[in-house]
Amino acid sequence: MMSNDDTLDIRRATFDDLQRIATQRTAMFTEMGMIYDGDADVLNQRVLAWTQTKLEQGEYHGWMLYDASTEAVFGGAGVWMTHSCPNPLNEIPMTAYVMNVYIAPELRGQGWARRLMETLLKFCRKQGIKKVALHASDAGYPLYESLGFTPTSEMRMDLF
DSSP: OOOOOGGGEEEEGGGHHHHHHHHHHHHHHHHHOOOOHHHHHHHHHHHHHHHHHHHOOOOHHEEEEEEEOOOOOEEEEEEEEOOOBTTBSSSEEEEEEEEEEEEEETTSSHHHHHHHHHHHHHHHHHTTEEEEEOOOOTTHHHHHHHOOOOOOOOOOOOOO
């Protein structure tokens, strides 16, 4: 379903968007080659349940790229506000973790991901958040770098 760029806009995500958020997150991981046949439905249901809980708790905030004339949704982005231990650089013990950044393939390369991220970052600044983190896909890395994100010294180990 194509959209008229003149009617595209960004709005806050609501409970009515839960399935869209889950579907977009599943599509994102599928496009990155991280989901195989049969696993998409399982991930979709897990994301749906998690997002509903976090939205109810006021920890998840999202924005949707939508067509104002049809209400069709073409992308989105979210941020999970997590508690963190106070440290010398962050007097507010909260970290914003960016997630679910997704744009429908037909609208990529037109600046919509940047606009969603700018909206999300403005929200974080208004909340007094000093630390924003994310994991970037190869496709998203240039955007995040251009917005001022830098690699950190974080180390990780997968236990399985």
